[in-house]
Amino acid sequence: MNLDGKTTVVTGAANGIGAALARRFHAAGARVVVADRDAKNLQAIEAELNAIRADSAFAVVADIGSEQGNVALIDAARAKFGFIDLFYANAGVGMGTDLESTDEETWETAMNINLHSHRWAAKHLMGEWLAAGEGYFCSTASAAGLLSQIGSGPYSVTKHGAVAFAEWLSITYGDRGVRVTTLCPQGVNTNMLNPPDAKGDVANSGGGAVKASGAVLEPSEVADIVYQTILDERFLVMPHPEVHTYEKRKVDDRDRWLSGMRRLQARVSG
Numbered sequence: 001m002n003l004d005g006k007t008t009v010v011t012g013a014a015n016g017i018g019a020a021l022a023r024r025f026h027a028a029g030a031r032v033v034v035a036d037r038d039a040k041n042l043q044a045i046e047a048e049l050n051a052i053r054a055d056s057a058f059a060v061v062a063d064i065g066s067e068q069g070n071v072a073l074i075d076a077a078r079a080k081f082g083f084i085d086l087f088y089a090n091a092g093v094g095m096g097t098d099l100e101s102t103d104e105e106t107w108e109t110a111m112n113i114n115l116h117s118h119r120w121a122a123k124h125l126m127g128e129w130l131a132a133g134e135g136y137f138c139s140t141a142s143a144a145g146l147l148s149q150i151g152s153g154p155y156s157v158t159k160h161g162a163v164a165f166a167e168w169l170s171i172t173y174g175d176r177g178v179r180v181t182t183l184c185p186q187g188v189n190t191n192m193l194n195p196p197d198a199k200g201d202v203a204n205s206g207g208g209a210v211k212a213s214g215a216v217l218e219p220s221e222v223a224d225i226v227y228q229t230i231l232d233e234r235f236l237v238m239p240h241p242e243v244h245t246y247e248k249r250k251v252d253d254r255d256r257w258l259s260g261m262r263r264l265q266a267r268v269s270g
């Protein structure tokens, strides 16, 4: 899809990968609705983009961790710019560790933000897209959705769910004009990988493993690759080519792959 003149929505757009995606789509000529719960940084992105092209960006402070939050965002985006050509569910959290230390609330929050938000958004976009015979749904999952996340059950499970949902969406609606792309990066240089207030989350428990497994890319590099994939209308964005090698090893021999992952876990936690 050529994004010039199109209306796009990007969640988690106040920081990191989402901010880079918003800038990239905007540079391609798109109108961009930027959404996040971080109002301060969100408004700065909106002002930055509108200074480049008047009335081309619109900030919606939203919590996409509930169905109502997604509905309110979609309604606000449509009221401002009309038909949503492309919706990008990027917001995510790196919450939770092992079974002993992760409470129910943390599991539920991770499920809502990393997985159910994609479903809630798609649910409220699909009617209009099917009527129009076109629409583009993008999501940020993770390499953890293809492999696993050392140290975090909730992150591994929700990101696998995000990949599965994107695949299912493409299978179910692809022949009715709905295109789907999902992003599965390893390390990207954002607050999630390098949190300013390091707490016991994915970054702490698994960030070492992520950094040990390959290059850490800049958000703008990832956004460029996503943009090219959207132009080509391909499904998977895998900015770290080594992930493909790891995935092939996993498919070829799961027991051997699991042993290797246990060794990596021992190395980063010891």
Ligand SMILES: NC(=O)c1ccc[n+]([C@@H]2O[C@H](COP(=O)([O-])OP(=O)(O)OC[C@H]3O[C@@H](n4cnc5c(N)ncnc54)[C@H](O)[C@@H]3O)[C@@H](O)[C@H]2O)c1
Residues within 6 Å of the ligand: 011, 012, 013, 014, 015, 016, 017, 018, 035, 036, 037, 038, 062, 063, 064, 065, 090, 091, 092, 093, 094, 113, 140, 141, 142, 143, 184, 185, 186, 187, 188, 189, 190, 191, 192, 193, 210
């Ligand atoms: N950084 C990495 O190494 C890496 C690797 C693989 C996948 N990812 C994924 O990339 C996506 C973007 O993360 P990032 O690395 O840019 O981190 P980030 O922390 O810089 O950005 C995440 C953004 O999502 C927003 N957000 C979180 N929960 C929200 C909610 N309920 N409602 C609205 N906004 C919310 C945050 O405020 C933040 O602006 C996430 O889905 C993450 O899981 C990141």
